[in-house]
Amino acid sequence: MTDPVAMSRPTEGAAGKTGSWRTFRPVVDREACNACGLCAMYCPDGCINEDHEIDLDYCKGCGICAQECPKKAIKMEREER
Amino acid sequence: MAEIPKEEYLEKCTTACAGCTSSLSLRYVLKAAGPDTVLVVPACCTSILQGIYPNTAFNIPVYNIAFAAAAACASGMSEAFASMGKKTNVIVYAGDGGTVDIGIQALSGALERGTDFLYICYDNEAYGNTGMQRSGATPMGARTTTTPGGKTDAKKDLDRIVAAHNIPYQATATPAYPKDLYEKVKTALATPGPSFIHILAPCPPGWRIASDMSVTVGKLAVKTGSWVLWERKYGELGISSPSKGAMKKRAPLRDYLSLQGRFKGISDSTVNELEQAIEKNLAQLAKEEAGEC
Numbered sequence: 050m051t052d053p054v055a056m057s058r059p060t061e062g063a064a065g066k067t068g069s070w071r072t073f074r075p076v077v078d079r080e081a082c083n084a085c086g087l088c089a090m091y092c093p094d095g096c097i098n099e100d101h102e103i104d105l106d107y108c109k110g111c112g113i114c115a116q117e118c119p120k121k122a123i124k125m126e127r128e129e130r
Numbered sequence: 131m132a133e134i135p136k137e138e139y140l141e142k143c144t145t146a147c148a149g150c151t152s153s154l155s156l157r158y159v160l161k162a163a164g165p166d167t168v169l170v171v172p173a174c175c176t177s178i179l180q181g182i183y184p185n186t187a188f189n190i191p192v193y194n195i196a197f198a199a200a201a202a203c204a205s206g207m208s209e210a211f212a213s214m215g216k217k218t219n220v221i222v223y224a225g226d227g228g229t230v231d232i233g234i235q236a237l238s239g240a241l242e243r244g245t246d247f248l249y250i251c252y253d254n255e256a257y258g259n260t261g262m263q264r265s266g267a268t269p270m271g272a273r274t275t276t277t278p279g280g281k282t283d284a285k286k287d288l289d290r291i292v293a294a295h296n297i298p299y300q301a302t303a304t305p306a307y308p309k310d311l312y313e314k315v316k317t318a319l320a321t322p323g324p325s326f327i328h329i330l331a332p333c334p335p336g337w338r339i340a341s342d343m344s345v346t347v348g349k350l351a352v353k354t355g356s357w358v359l360w361e362r363k364y365g366e367l368g369i370s371s372p373s374k375g376a377m378k379k380r381a382p383l384r385d386y387l388s389l390q391g392r393f394k395g396i397s398d399s400t401v402n403e404l405e406q407a408i409e410k411n412l413a414q415l416a417k418e419e420a421g422e423c
Contacts, residue, residue, distance in 0.1 A: 057180070
């Protein structure tokens with residue numbers, strides 16, 4: 050069925066896999082993490098889930114999570130590609 | 131305080147720049163608004179970051195409209211929903227250019243008419259998506275592509291312009307304090323009639339800050355008093371708690387300015403003028419809160 054008007058529909062990856070933008074990858078040190086959730090709260094794209102796992106398909110590598118982590122449990126490591 | 135819902139209304143991912151605080155703000159605005167919401171978006175970053183047709187990252191209906199027309203469009207939409215007996219939230223999500231410069235007469239008209247809607251201005255203090263040209267909201271001393279030597283005029287005081295319309299609910303916020311932002315959007319949507327929220331949205335490419343610093347810079351804006359968090363309910367002003375601390379003891383303004391490339395080489399006299407403007411603003415707000423004016 051064709052739409053009567055040009056209309057976009059919600060889709061994951063509407064802008065492609067934005068993980069390819071990354072130059073630095075966030076790596077979580079599970080020992081140091083105290084699961085406070087500030088990283089997930091401040092992630093502009095909602096790429097960090099309740100278990101504090103980072104969706105690297107979409108993470109743009111902005112580094113806010115590492116900057117705001119009170120335990121400094123997230124390190125930004127250069128992507129090799 | 132109510133728990134912030136876990137639902138996300140932005141699919142992964144928009145085309146927003148890495149570290150964009152406007153999309154961070156929008157996450158919380160939509161969490162507070164819930165699924166029964168329509169966004170009206172004039173020309174601004176948000177109109178271009180939705181994704182590529184026929185796909186969109188926004189999981190709620192969005193109406194993209196011309197720069198000058200957002201508030202007028204929302205007025206019609208709000209009336210239409212009311213006549214159908216629907217309680218759908220109508221939210222305008224507009225940038226500072228579309229609010230303080232181009233959209234201001236439509237906004238003023240909608241506020242005067244008493245439209246039941248929420249107008250949000252997310253303010254990155256320049257025309258971000260066209261390459262950081264100065265807007266009326268650009269602060270004095272900031273370098274943009276059209277003010278390469280630093281802007282010589284002061285930032286337009288949008289909040290006092292809106293306050294002159296005597297609307298039921300008005301607030302300022304920044305996503306560096308997401309819970310404060312969430313609560314304010316909740317209150318605004320629960321208040322009948324027009325409401326207005328002005329959000330400071332630090333912009334990594336435009337403010338020439340590293341992408342990981344945008345939240346830190348937002349916090350510093352509040353701590354230095356450059357951005358004051360408050361809400362005004364039916365004319366009663368209340369300073370929000372993050373700004374209460376800042377009013378007692380302010381962080382040095384240079385801490386905020388020196389992190390941003392757009393203020394590189396700012397003169398001492400301009401810093402003084404900014405400092406005086408902050409003091410004047412804080413004094414006026416403190417007086418108003420105390421009921422002295």
